[in-house]
Amino acid sequence: MQEKRHLFDEKKNVKRVLKALVLACVLTAGADLVYHRHVVHPFEGLWGFYAIYGFVACVILVLLAKEMRKLLMRDEDYYDRDD
Amino acid sequence: MIELPPFLLFYIAALVAAVLPRAPRLVLMLAVPLASCAMLLQLPTELSVNLVLMDLQLEPLRVDRLSRLFGILFHIGAFIGIVFSLHTRDRTQHVAALAYAGSALGAVFAGDLLTLFVFWELLAVSSVFLIFASRTERSYGAGMRYLVIQVISGVLLLAGALMLYGQSGSLRFEHIGLNGFASVLIFIAFGIKCAFPLLHNWLTDAYPEATPTGTVFLSAFTTKVAVYALARGFAGTELLVYIGAVMTCFPIFYAVIENDLRRVLAYSMINQIGFMVVGIGLGTALALNGAIAHAFNDVIFKGLLMMSMGAVLHMTGRMNGSDLGGLYKSMPVTTTFCIIGAASISAFPLFSGFVSKSMVMVAVLEEGHPVVWLALLFASAGVFHHAGIKIPFFAFFAHDSGIRTREAPINMLIAMGIAAALCIGIGVWPWMLYDLLPFQVDYTPFDGSHILAQIQLLVFSAAAFAWLKVAGIYPPELHSTNIDVEWLYRRLAPRWLRNTTALTRQAADLGGQACRNLGQKLMRLVLDHYGPEGTLARAWPTGSMVLWVAVLLGASLILFYL
Numbered sequence: 001m002q003e004k005r006h007l008f009d010e011k012k013n014v015k016r017v018l019k020a021l022v023l024a025c026v027l028t029a030g031a032d033l034v035y036h037r038h039v040v041h042p043f044e045g046l047w048g049f050y051a052i053y054g055f056v057a058c059v060i061l062v063l064l065a066k067e068m069r070k071l072l073m074r075d076e077d078y079y080d081r082d083d
Numbered sequence: 084m085i086e087l088p089p090f091l092l093f094y095i096a097a098l099v100a101a102v103l104p105r106a107p108r109l110v111l112m113l114a115v116p117l118a119s120c121a122m123l124l125q126l127p128t129e130l131s132v133n134l135v136l137m138d139l140q141l142e143p144l145r146v147d148r149l150s151r152l153f154g155i156l157f158h159i160g161a162f163i164g165i166v167f168s169l170h171t172r173d174r175t176q177h178v179a180a181l182a183y184a185g186s187a188l189g190a191v192f193a194g195d196l197l198t199l200f201v202f203w204e205l206l207a208v209s210s211v212f213l214i215f216a217s218r219t220e221r222s223y224g225a226g227m228r229y230l231v232i233q234v235i236s237g238v239l240l241l242a243g244a245l246m247l248y249g250q251s252g253s254l255r256f257e258h259i260g261l262n263g264f265a266s267v268l269i270f271i272a273f274g275i276k277c278a279f280p281l282l283h284n285w286l287t288d289a290y291p292e293a294t295p296t297g298t299v300f301l302s303a304f305t306t307k308v309a310v311y312a313l314a315r316g317f318a319g320t321e322l323l324v325y326i327g328a329v330m331t332c333f334p335i336f337y338a339v340i341e342n343d344l345r346r347v348l349a350y351s352m353i354n355q356i357g358f359m360v361v362g363i364g365l366g367t368a369l370a371l372n373g374a375i376a377h378a379f380n381d382v383i384f385k386g387l388l389m390m391s392m393g394a395v396l397h398m399t400g401r402m403n404g405s406d407l408g409g410l411y412k413s414m415p416v417t418t419t420f421c422i423i424g425a426a427s428i429s430a431f432p433l434f435s436g437f438v439s440k441s442m443v444m445v446a447v448l449e450e451g452h453p454v455v456w457l458a459l460l461f462a463s464a465g466v467f468h469h470a471g472i473k474i475p476f477f478a479f480f481a482h483d484s485g486i487r488t489r490e491a492p493i494n495m496l497i498a499m500g501i502a503a504a505l506c507i508g509i510g511v512w513p514w515m516l517y518d519l520l521p522f523q524v525d526y527t528p529f530d531g532s533h534i535l536a537q538i539q540l541l542v543f544s545a546a547a548f549a550w551l552k553v554a555g556i557y558p559p560e561l562h563s564t565n566i567d568v569e570w571l572y573r574r575l576a577p578r579w580l581r582n583t584t585a586l587t588r589q590a591a592d593l594g595g596q597a598c599r600n601l602g603q604k605l606m607r608l609v610l611d612h613y614g615p616e617g618t619l620a621r622a623w624p625t626g627s628m629v630l631w632v633a634v635l636l637g638a639s640l641i642l643f644y645l
Binding site for chain 2: 075
């Protein structure tokens with residue numbers, strides 16, 4: 001019996017999610033042009049501050065974490081072994 | 084109405100549950116948090132019960148706005164955890180969970196440091212059984228390490244409390260502040276339970292080794308008792324702002340590369356406590372309210388995430404991101420609950436984390452800490468990344484692991500459903516919670532600027548994840564152990580001890596050898612002179628004797644005439 005095909009078994013649904021995400025990015029970044037956010041600190045008020053900060057923060061986080069692996073990663077049974 | 088301390092019902096229930104058969108035990112367990120919470124709500128909002136014990140002025144029960152809120156929170160946490168664990172046939176876990184919840188309640192209603200100490204240690208002793216209950220060699224080791232560290236925290240608290248008593252003659256638990264050695268001891272004691280950086284590793288070591296249901300209780304109580312204690316004892320201590328900022332940032336790096344999804348949540352827990360610690364360190368009404376509200380929300384959304392992972396572990400027996408994936412096909416309800424928890428921890432508008440985290444963030448900027456604020460913003464993006472996306476993605480989506488299972492047991496789904504309802508309820512009607520907070524603050528929870536800024540931050544974080552994943556840069560989930568501070572006491576110290584013992588033995592061997600050699604040399608010397616063949620044992624000829632006597636007499640004669 002063929003198993004039922006699920007939502008994300010279809011490649012086009014995955015593509016749709018990605019497209020929706022891009023659209024959300026464009027819309028929220030665009031909103032900064034028309035909506036004036038009130039701010040406590042000046043750099044908060046820069047155009048697209050939160051958007052750019054969020055993107056850059058996550059990329060840096062992942063790239064740094066990836067480098068950390070070289071230093072910190074050991075075998076799964078590292079502490080179980082007696083050497 | 085008699086004024087019973089809230090922990091009492093839980094302790095009695097724990098004793099009774101130890102002997103009760105399963106069916107009535109389950110009824111009892113469900114009834115206790117409800118009855119006890121009803122009793123708590125009956126108590127006056129300000130209450131102090133005093134007791135004199137051997138000249139010590141104790142206050143085993145003190146109710147005020149702060150302790151009351153934590154009391155209500157712990158009742159909710161206990162109830163959800165109990166519903167989630169109804170299906171287990173493990174009496175030990177049921178008894179331990181009741182005693183543990185009781186200890187947490189005892190600790191937040193403790194009006195003096197000695198009572199606090201007693202419950203502080205009972206928290207450790209009762210909760211460790213939830214870790215041992217996994218009944219694996221790993222969980223035994225992790226539980227023992229957990230217990231040792233928790234007991235050290237308690238001993239520091241007791242030492243600090245007694246020194247304070249010696250100085251001021253009072254054991255009352257009120258604002259302590261960092262001044263003097265005694266307060267530093269108490270600060271470190273709270274810091275250990277609060278998982279301060281470098282003191283944090285017991286949490287990420289032990290919590291993921293507990294049973295699927297045990298972790299839910301663990302994540303609710305111990306660290307939140309510590310947050311409560313810090314809020315009462317050290318509000319406004321500036322050092323906490325920086326400690327908290329470090330706590331929000333460093334665990335997220337570990338969370339990104341960690342494979343065990345419950346350990347990812349444990350790291351993310353330190354990150355969330357960081358926000359609370361920053362708020363406590365600022366000490367303004369807005370910041371404290373934010374910190375306390377965030378503690379409240381965290382118990383529920385972190386509980387929800389832990390429950391969804393517990394359900395996955397219960398159904399599949401696996402917890403590593405590398406082994407899971409595609410479970411949305413067979414566990415759609417659990418998937419939905421997990422996503423609600425993920426949205427709440429990521430502080431999506433209309434989910435519970437949004438308002439409480441914004442309160443702390445706004446307070447940080449208002450108090451003039453822009454660098455700390457940038458760190459917290461980095462951590463906010465990071466928490467969405469590792470807890471908001473990574474947890475649901477690797478467990479329920481990602482590549483199809485081929486695992487086909489059924490939906491979790493009904494009691495688990497109900498528990499997750501209650502938590503999810505609270506996440507959305509508090510998110511949409513924040514006043515339910517915010518009217519209970521200790522301070523009166525004028526704060527607009529839903530303001531266009533905050534909402535837009537937060538959505539931008541989250542959407543672009545998600546975009547970063549999607550881009551890294553599609554481009555193949557995102558680090559794959561790998562079977563691995565990542566070295567953390569625990570390396571010092573799990574690797575370095577044992578190795579050092581072993582080496583030192585080996586060295587000592589070598590030194591002793593060398594020393595012994597030298598002594599033996601010396602002894603032998605001495606013995607030979609004695610034998611040479613006094614032995615049967617020795618110089619002194621030789622027979623001397625009479626002639627030489629007479630000669631020597633003549634020499635001596637001659638000498639004395641010469642001396643006489645001189």
